[in-house]
Amino acid sequence: MNYWILLRRSFRSFPFLLIIFFMPPLFFYGLFFAKSSAPLSVLGMLSALLAWAVVSIIKADTCRKSTLIIPYFRKRVSTFYISVGIFIICLFVLADFFKNREIVLGLDFFFFIGASLFIYGFFLFVSHFFPIWIAFSGFFVLFISKTLHVPYANVPYATFQFMTIPIFIIGLILIILYRHKIVYMTEENNLFRAQKYPDTFNIRSIRNATKSYYTKKGFWTNGFRFTFETFLSIVEKLNISRVFKVFILNTLKTNINWLSFLTILFLLMSFMFLKPPVYFLVFFPAILMWNAIIYGKKYFAADATKPIAIKKLFITEYAGYYASSMMLIFIMFIGMKMPNIIKRYNDIMPNEPILPYIFGGLFVISLSLLIMRRLLNAAINYLILFLSVGATIAIIKLSINTKIINTVALSGILMILTILFSLISFKLDIKRDIAS
Amino acid sequence: MGEIIISTKDLYKSFKKKEVLKGLNLNVNKGSIYGFLGKNGAGKTTAIKCLLGLFRQTDGNSNILGYGSGDLPEEAKARIGYIPQENDLVEWMKVSQLIRYTKIFYDRWDDAITEKLLKRFEISEKDIVGELSTGQAQRLAVVLTLSFDPDVLILDEPVASLDPEGRRNFLETILDVAKDGKRTILLSSHITSDVERIADTIGILKDGTIQVERPIEDLKDSVKRLRIVPRDGVIPEGINIPNLLDMKKEPNFIMATVHDYSEDAKHTLEANYKVNIDVFDLNLEDIFLSYHSNS
Numbered sequence: 001m002n003y004w005i006l007l008r009r010s011f012r013s014f015p016f017l018l019i020i021f022f023m024p025p026l027f028f029y030g031l032f033f034a035k036s037s038a039p040l041s042v043l044g045m046l047s048a049l050l051a052w053a054v055v056s057i058i059k060a061d062t063c064r065k066s067t068l069i070i071p072y073f074r075k076r077v078s079t080f081y082i083s084v085g086i087f088i089i090c091l092f093v094l095a096d097f098f099k100n101r102e103i104v105l106g107l108d109f110f111f112f113i114g115a116s117l118f119i120y121g122f123f124l125f126v127s128h129f130f131p132i133w134i135a136f137s138g139f140f141v142l143f144i145s146k147t148l149h150v151p152y153a154n155v156p157y158a159t160f161q162f163m164t165i166p167i168f169i170i171g172l173i174l175i176i177l178y179r180h181k182i183v184y185m186t187e188e189n190n191l192f193r194a195q196k197y198p199d200t201f202n203i204r205s206i207r208n209a210t211k212s213y214y215t216k217k218g219f220w221t222n223g224f225r226f227t228f229e230t231f232l233s234i235v236e237k238l239n240i241s242r243v244f245k246v247f248i249l250n251t252l253k254t255n256i257n258w259l260s261f262l263t264i265l266f267l268l269m270s271f272m273f274l275k276p277p278v279y280f281l282v283f284f285p286a287i288l289m290w291n292a293i294i295y296g297k298k299y300f301a302a303d304a305t306k307p308i309a310i311k312k313l314f315i316t317e318y319a320g321y322y323a324s325s326m327m328l329i330f331i332m333f334i335g336m337k338m339p340n341i342i343k344r345y346n347d348i349m350p351n352e353p354i355l356p357y358i359f360g361g362l363f364v365i366s367l368s369l370l371i372m373r374r375l376l377n378a379a380i381n382y383l384i385l386f387l388s389v390g391a392t393i394a395i396i397k398l399s400i401n402t403k404i405i406n407t408v409a410l411s412g413i414l415m416i417l418t419i420l421f422s423l424i425s426f427k428l429d430i431k432r433d434i435a436s
Numbered sequence: 437m438g439e440i441i442i443s444t445k446d447l448y449k450s451f452k453k454k455e456v457l458k459g460l461n462l463n464v465n466k467g468s469i470y471g472f473l474g475k476n477g478a479g480k481t482t483a484i485k486c487l488l489g490l491f492r493q494t495d496g497n498s499n500i501l502g503y504g505s506g507d508l509p510e511e512a513k514a515r516i517g518y519i520p521q522e523n524d525l526v527e528w529m530k531v532s533q534l535i536r537y538t539k540i541f542y543d544r545w546d547d548a549i550t551e552k553l554l555k556r557f558e559i560s561e562k563d564i565v566g567e568l569s570t571g572q573a574q575r576l577a578v579v580l581t582l583s584f585d586p587d588v589l590i591l592d593e594p595v596a597s598l599d600p601e602g603r604r605n606f607l608e609t610i611l612d613v614a615k616d617g618k619r620t621i622l623l624s625s626h627i628t629s630d631v632e633r634i635a636d637t638i639g640i641l642k643d644g645t646i647q648v649e650r651p652i653e654d655l656k657d658s659v660k661r662l663r664i665v666p667r668d669g670v671i672p673e674g675i676n677i678p679n680l681l682d683m684k685k686e687p688n689f690i691m692a693t694v695h696d697y698s699e700d701a702k703h704t705l706e707a708n709y710k711v712n713i714d715v716f717d718l719n720l721e722d723i724f725l726s727y728h729s730n731s
Contacts (some may be wrong), residue, residue, distance in 0.1 A: 241480035
């Protein structure tokens with residue numbers, strides 16, 4: 001086989017490879033700054049995101065050009081990308097273990113590797129066949145991680161030893177099955193034909209690919225419409241200024257997949273049940289912003305020709321991002337704190353201060369406003385997302401652990417930086433082209 | 437000359453090193469239907485986006501309704517309707533929800549117009565926007581734009597995605613809207629037959645500047661195709677045809693297209709080069725092609 005062609009094809013997707021090779025050092029960086037090791041839920045989350053990236057690149061590079069690629073070549077290309085993913089997962093786990101754990105290569109190490117591979121394989125499968133990864137990721141990553149974590153924390157060590165092997169094997173089987181599906185998929189396959197990806201993997205391509213998700217008459221999207229209809233009816237009757245009405249509906253419109261009644265209920269229940277670690281307060285707003293970047297720009301240009309001053313529209317948009325992320329943080333906060341009420345959950349609630357993480361969540365929104373929104377390349381945005389979330393969490397953790405600064409002061413600093421970055425972003429925004 | 441509603445003066449717009457508009461001068465009179473013609477990539481959309489303040493111009497001025505495009509006040513925007521080339525409607529909403537959402541922005545929204553146009557375009561309010569065909573979505577954009585009764589309509593390739601019936605329907609709607617002569621319409625397109633049917637003024641954009649801007653009848657009177665036949669059967673060397681747009685040499689004659697045609701110039705040419713000249717009228721498409729000819 002001509003490996004030179006394979007290499008050239010790989011470099012065509014250079015931004016993704018760049019991310020893939022940048023992520024382990026970034027993760028190392030984040031982990032070395034923070035004292036405690038990342039729990040399994042974080043490794044699971046990273047594995048799921050990695051699977052999503054790998055699926056996207058395989059779709060763009062292998063499936064779409066299927067008529068040009070002989071099965072043997074498709075086999076090589078998909079194996080290459082899948083293997084890079086496995087390699088990175090091993091690096092994640094190694095980075096985590098080298099830091100704090102006494103037994104570096106014990107059975108628990110293999111358990112973490114196995115669990116991560118399981119999640120990776122599961123998401124390779126799920127992300128390829130269902131573009132509704134947003135809905136799946138939040139729930140399943142946490143669910144799977146937590147389900148695996150509970151026996152790790154509570155069951156006898158012998159049982160735990162026994163569990164390592166099947167989880168590892170199931171993970172590998174899922175990965176092999178996915179690769180098999182990709183390699184032997186034919187043009188006639190409906191799933192294959194239904195998913196068309198453009199040449200380059202950018203924001204526009206994600207938008208188009210997920211368009212169907214937003215328009216289907218499903219339970220989930222009907223939830224969007226029901227929520228919007230309810231607010232629309234209320235806002236129409238309210239005797240408030242037009243700008244305020246626009247603010248409410250605009251916020252809802254741009255962030256509907258986070259703010260619909262159904263999602264709120266779903267998130268609340270998930271957070272109550274799964275008790276995620278506090279740094280999800282930073283991670284989720286960043287994901288929200290990532291989603292808003294994809295849809296916000298198009299809608300903003302459309303609204304910019306309507307009778308509202310550009311400055312007011314920007315303020316509305318900014319306020320909308322903060323309002324929706326505060327709403328999300330509030331839901332997460334309630335979800336995290338609710339189990340405290342139930343006695344039996346008391347001992348497994350995180351004992352970390354929560355305030356700096358809440359402001360950390362708002363801080364990543366300002367970072368996204370300032371940096372991510374100006375770049376239309378999904379790969380670079382993805383990298384920045386990781387960098388900003390990782391660095392913010394690491395700095396907060398470091399500050400809390402070393403007690404260099406008290407939590408209230410740290411929250412204050414984050415708030416000041418949030419305001420500062422938002423103002424700089426606003427200044428830059430009103431000078432730039434609105435339409436793309 | 438009437439009141440100028442839309443104008444640009446020496447408008448420049450660059451994207452990094454690529455200069456798209458190079459001193460664009462455009463004037464649209466009140467009540468006029470202005471056909472803004474240009475090839476794909478000529479800069480029509482860029483010019484329109486500069487006019488609407490969606491792009492910041494690199495240099496020069498652009499105005500709508502007497503206001504600078506860079507900072508259009510709300511009262512000006514409330515009088516401007518814009519239909520972009522690609523629909524930017526919110527896909528997950530129902531048609532009724534999108535109408536109600538858009539209505540919130542406008543004080544002078546007319547539900548009767550909305551209802552009439554939805555019926556005319558056969559769009560159901562219960563439909564989901566993302567499930568509409570491209571043509572239906574474009575028609576919905578027309579409904580949303582005309583429902584607030586704008587004084588200025590800016591249409592960027594609005595019929596490109598419509599079938600013949602849809603195009604006819606759309607053009608009739610535009611003519612309906614424009615019949616009282618109070619509205620100003622800027623219609624960007626490269627489908628010359630549609631523009632010819634409704635526009636009263638034509639501007640042809642090429643290489644980032646307006647090559648010609650005239651009332652359509654003037655333009656048709658001005659641009660002619662000449663069939664130049666030498667009396668002795670030999671095509672004269674170095675023939676100098678004034679105001680030449682394009683020229684094609686055949687074995688026994690020359691076909692040339694000129695602008696600013698005059699009978700005097702024809703007689704001079706006939707006398708100087710000992711040729712007979714037949715003059716032909718051109719339709720807008722031929723005129724457009726002549727302005728873009730390289731021959």
